[in-house]
Amino acid sequence: MLSLDSLGNFASKIFGSSNERRVRGYRSRVEAINAMEPEVAKLTDDELRARTEDFRRQYREGTPLDKLLVPAFATVREGAKRALGQRHFDVQLIGGMVLHEGNIAEMKTGEGKTLVATLAVYLNAIAGEGVHVVTVNDYLASRDAEWMGRVYRFLGLTVGNIVHGLDDDERKAAYACDVTYATNNELGFDYLRDNMKLRKDDMVQRGHFFAIVDEVDSILIDEARTPLIISGPLEDRADLYMAVDKHIPKLTPEHYELDEKQRQVALNDEGNEFMEKVLAEAELLKGSLYDIENVTLVHHVNQALKAHKLFQRDKDYIVKGGEVVIIDEFTGRMMPGRRYSEGLHQALEAKENVEIQPENQTLASITFQNYFRLYDKLAGMTGTALTEASEFMDIYGLDVIDIPTNLKISRIDDDDEIYRTQKEKLAAIVTTIADCSRRGQPILVGTTSIEKSEQLSELLKDRKFLTELGRSLLSQAERLKDAKEGKTSAESELKAYFNDIGQHLVDLGSAKSKDEPIPHQVLNARYHEQEASIIAQAGVPGAVTIATNMAGRGTDIQLGGNVEYRLRDWIAAETEAGNAPDDAAIAKKRAEIQADVDVKKKIALESGGLYVLATERHESRRIDNQLRGRSGRQGDPGRSKFYLALDDDLMRIFGSNRMDGVLKSLGLQEGEAITHPWMNKSLEMAQKKVEARNFDIRKQILKYDDVMNDQRKVIFDQRKDIMAEEDVSETVQELRNQVLNDLVSRFIPEQAYAEQWNTVGLREAVQAIFGIDQPVDEWANEEGIANDEIFERLQKAVDEKSAAKVAEIGPETYRQIEKMVLLQTLDHLWREHLITLEHLRQVIGFRAYGQRDPLNEYKSEAFVLFESMLSRLREATTGQLMHVELGAPGEELADLEMPELPEMHAHHVDASTGFDELSDELAMADAAIAGRGRGGPAPEKRAPIQTRKAAGAFDPADPATWGKVSRNAPCPCGSGKKYKHCHGTYE
Template sequence: MIKGIIKMLGLDPNDRALSRYRKMVDQVNQLEDRVSALSDLELEGTAVEFRGRLEAGEGLDALLPEMFARVREVSRRRLGLRHFDVQLMGGMALHEGKIAEMKTGEGKTLVATLAVALNALEGKGVHVVTVNDYLAKRDAEWMGPVYRGLGLTVAVIEPFMSQEDRYAAYRADITYGTNSEFGFDYLRDNMALSKREQVQRGHWYCLVDEVDSILIDEARTPLIISGPSEDSVEPYRVADSCARSLRKGEDFEVDEKERNVALTERGIARCEEILKVPNLFSDYGMSELAHKVIQALKAHHLFQRDVHYVVKDGEIVIVDEFTGRLMFGRRYSDGLHQAIEAKERVRIGRESQTLATITLQNYFRMYKKLSGMTGTAATEAEEFKEIYGMDVVVIPTHRPMIRVDHPDVIFRTQREKYNAVADLVEERHRSGQPVLVGTASIENSERVSKLLKARKIPHHVLNAKFHDKEAAIVAQAGRFGAVTVATNMAGRGTDILLGGNPSFLAKEDAASKGIDPIGSPEEYREILERYRKLCEEERKKVVAAGGLCILGTERHESRRIDNQLRGRAGRQGDPGESRFFISLEDDLLRLFGSDRIQGFMAKMGMEEGESVEHSLLTKAIENAQRKVEQMHFDIRKQLLAYDNVMNQQREAVYKERQEILWADNLIDRAWSILEDTVSAILDSHSQGGEDGGFDLKGCSLRLRSVLGPGFDAPLGEDKDLEQVRGEILDLVRRAFETKVSELGEQNASELFRFLLLNVLDSHWKEHLLAMDELRRGIGLRAIGQKDPLLEYQFESFNLFKEMLDKVREGFCELALRVRIVEERRPARVQEGRGPMLLGSSPGDGAEEGHKPFHRGPKVGRNDPCPCGSGRKYKHCCGRGE
């Protein structure tokens, strides 16, 4: 009601934005005749011409009408596609850093060219993010002629590209790629040991396709670069064996709603008996094994094969719960993936240690301007605004939407529901109406497929197991009599055209005949024209049959996923219908459905196969979905609150790293670190003595430990602190200048760069591990009536401060002792020079610090270092191996 009043008063922000866009569309349309008179050569000079105008002081907003007119003209000439007025409005929303919600089939890929081309004029690089590699490559190739026709360059980031190709791709005006490729390149850039290894050039403007899928559904998934730890995998097998012996309800309870498992007193005693470990859950030394037992129980009772993951070629591959795609290379964290591997009796991978990590939320918030497009964003408008500062603008459709959305049909059991779905598919198939059946898991898609096979109904199954055939199957789902069973139709990126997609059919036919579309254009054009006529004739029959029929086999936890499935029908004014079949046994109703729904159904006294259909029940189910959406929103907000603490530290470390990497000369910085460290050691011992005075002995030991012997000589009982400070700094300054003189300024600077980067990376890695441990246990502070978030902020600050102290001291330990030698393995210390290596020079503390040694038998990473430093090999001479 309130929304209605706001609309009547003309105060609705969406309506006001659309009104403003319509005026700008009129300006673009007025330029059409003038722009259409330009030659191809003049249009190709657009980038150079408009960049000159930007340098002269014009802004992008002022250039928008003419640039949009030129993009539309080039698209018409190169692709045969002319932007509709509503598509121009979508492009304006994207340029303003907003989310354009446009229905399926409204041409979002073409809309993107408007905002992308305009913002590419800045020359700082525009990133276009898609949900998978296929779409990134397809869109870059498909829209490439438009960009090149305006004088802009376009490239795509693909997996397994060479460093040179990746570097070049980021230097293009427009770069397409997936969210993980962009995110991992950012992390890798901040692990690089030389400038040449970095590929990105900043974060200026980013346009995210299927923005709800990437910024909301995947927001809780961090991007992690990790390395294997030293831990054995045997405890996972032991924990799995224990979990198999426990009984649900007696030894442990499962909370499916919160996705958690809790052992009972009987279960704890049973675990201790099986594992022959007393005090398993009270002895801190046994906490790791206890944690693995809990993860094993989760693997067995909360994660189902062919629903949450599949076993492919002896490996556990996660299935994306929102898109149904296989996520190769992704692993569950916190030992859960190993627990699932033990459950399925496949090879167990070593638990990994985090080397670099960032959440997608914080990665995309780095862009100066962020925009996105999707068919379903309005239901999450609050989250987009609160977390990303992005408004959602609902763009009207080019033609009226005439799809009929029927109320939900509710059954008592899943068996009755699936039988009803199969019956309706059989009925529609007889009439020739194409049907798309949406399921929430691989298991359910195969269940529907079995029922259809029993009825001898020909059909295609699209799920994570048939990922490679995705585009081809989706493209033909609108053919006369077609039946397609699909898992989660989110972001498939291919339109379902009524009557079939002639381009896909022509390519398939040409490939079977060995005809190359590029090498034999005339022959291919004949094939394409034949299929165009065939599809057009078939389209008329499909329209007469009622268009595409969408059947959902259950409601998803998020309304957006249901709307994405519905949105496959009724594109660009096409006829179509949608209906959801649900049962009281579905997870949504079982876990989140209100007692009113259950009570109402019980009173009905329904017979076998009977169903209930009412709009009020549909609204009640949508209310249950709202509850779940709010719960997930709260979880993501909580995640962000914790990650923001980590993000501030990451930004500080990466900023420091960039300065070290790009500094021309690091001699002054190196001296500054030495000076600060000496002062910090003296200050920390000035109040550490037995009588509250200066701790002479402690300070002497610390100075020798960090700098080497001899630097504690000025310490004395009768000396003033500032006098001691000056004398020690004089000693350090002379030793430092001698070292720089021995090495030469250029070599010294590059050596200090190498030391700083390695010490910083080593301690940052250890800090990430400490932060993981802190995050895991901080929730227990709530028992003591303390706010876990505030405690986390306080503790993490102390950890970060300790890490910075260790970095400074770690550098000082090496700075005055190292020298360049021409033996052993080369190290990446300087660019364009011969190999350099760290060692110790005689007379600079080698007798108590690092002694030169020659490689003998292989040294274990955790063994004492052969150089005699007393530290582990991996923290000493083995660093970087």
């Protein structure tokens, strides 16, 4: 009897898979585009460009973009032929259709995803609402904006490029273009910063119409695990830290549960009761410790408890010069300048009784999941998305379509080789690298971390290691039997191989040359342009390239080398030497380089094409496929193989101990590996389990983020509405009436008798908030008076006070003050709300012990906190406006300086390393290489101040030595003012 799987496979053979059927559905439009090609090819450049305006006219008249797809794609294909000398393949047209529909196009490496995007970008740019093309780093954003920008500009579109270091005016101009290239970080931070601006004219983004995300799996899955955060200095809370710290030493071991292995500590029931008692006596606590309004206090207690019970002086940190300095747990070195987050460092400072430095506060944050879901239409492209198809559909509503390759893939994917130990695995890897280098076969070696890349690099330089490895292989060859005369065998071939490569390694190890025994390149993840140049030449015969993560490099490995990159480097070198080449010299050099590359490509092809060697399996199949896919570009031959050891992370987690025993019993000798398709299958099953677990974690995190996101949307929409209005007096009046209504309801409940009214309390509250003294307690003695009448009398008095304020200050001035106060109060309370939500999220998990769902509890309490924040907004705004005074009689608002945005720092933690990828050094490095095109040298960039100080080039008296200075940073001249209020005013 046939199983369901068998029936499914049988049906697929007859009807094709669902993916194949979808791809076939695009073929008719591909044929229609091809049919238009002769007609479009006859047009002059001006006639071709005029089609853009014609498409826009049709769109304005009601023609949907889908109806314009065929002629628009035909126009882009012709534009690319003329501007770039590149013609879209038929499969690339299909990729463009998938992107236009708002889906993910999975296209193998070398299939031209960058060119594919131009099709959907051009079609959607016709709408005039701005199309965003998202890349993973500044270098790719700049490169693609210049490279593909030739096509767009040729067809009459404008192109912008957002990179690190641009000011608001430059960003606004870039976003106003038809097509805008930017990194995911820049887009997200601009969105957050826009929603902190005080004037709508200062906002740089104009909406979220359509975005195409390059390397979509890297951005929407890998980088989406941690949010983008903008932080700034928090108000001083030193007194609270010190007050809480005094009570922690009173705790005994019976008050808390300590798990040193997991580095966790928490109060138990007895400890909670004790802390409630001592904090209440110290007048720090009202009610229960775990009442919702005490969330922040609970957070401080927990951090103080960690500081005292988990962190040891002179082991985890030291006190030096009156500061708490972290000690790195791996190296034992001091880490000055690094601080623990979430108030833990302040808790340690309180414990050691040193000066408490202000902590940073989250001013705004958003996850990539929630940012990219703002777009009306979202699409993506990558070489590896199918393994995460369910997540893309579940989280983003994106379907993944596998686009066929232009030429059939001829790469050979060998079965994994599994060794018992790391030592044996590394020996096998070095042997294979040496063999490829010797035969002239380019090899790309993928590692899972920078440390492992450097470890492998050191082995390739270690002559002693190479000599010992070579002698080991020679001795293995001696143990192998020769084939019988006149016959061949696998054993004799292996013996010959061991002899050849063994002798080669011995020769490399004993060479006296100063050159590296095995020349190689190790990719540095910080400098994206250098990476691209290295990758571009990784297909040269005998090239050895070691890389950590091959996602998002944006550059193909072309066998023989990359003509364009070599030509660009030559032009840059000649120009720097003062010999800028003319067009004729460039054409001559291009021909020379092309001829050299053709010869080298032939050698690389004969040696078997690019060999991709992976030193470990990643926990995600997708990352493995990204590396493997670098070989076999555009039908080229190639080979890939994974080398594993039983003590690799993935192998160790999934029961390598049992496997080690099996291999020993089978008599596996040192240096021997086990290879079988079944092993590959079992490893893939293990990877699927890890992928499913990681997806569940990301999905759970997103559920919590969605709670904050819903509130963020409400606040940001309200801010936009306020900024868009010239006059917010009606809004302010509604807030004022609501505050008054709430006060009356609180002190004079509807169902209460007159003798139960708290009229004294109401009188005091009205005086405190509105600044008016009304005889409410006397009114209450009047016969038959009701709470409605009291409200009306108070409302009349409040309105009169407000009208008097308007007359005193001036209507125009007062309207602007209303707007400023409303926005500033909203921002202040929203930031406090974010901190409270962060603290709530950290402790909400304990609700599970009470058999309550933490997520539902979080939703419920977050809503209560939000309502409380809105109530405080009404009260605080009304109170400030009723008491506002100008500094001097007749002072105009024009003389009052508009409030500045707080000092801001951007953060995005790399989920795989835990490091903040937006540290000053990385940001400046990215800025220094941003904007470099393919055809010439980079524009001159100044180094950051820190770098120039270290180099001795910094001079406080010479602004030319200062480098790039943030407008809100202290002025380098030493005046103590912000740069924009000092030397920055001259710019």
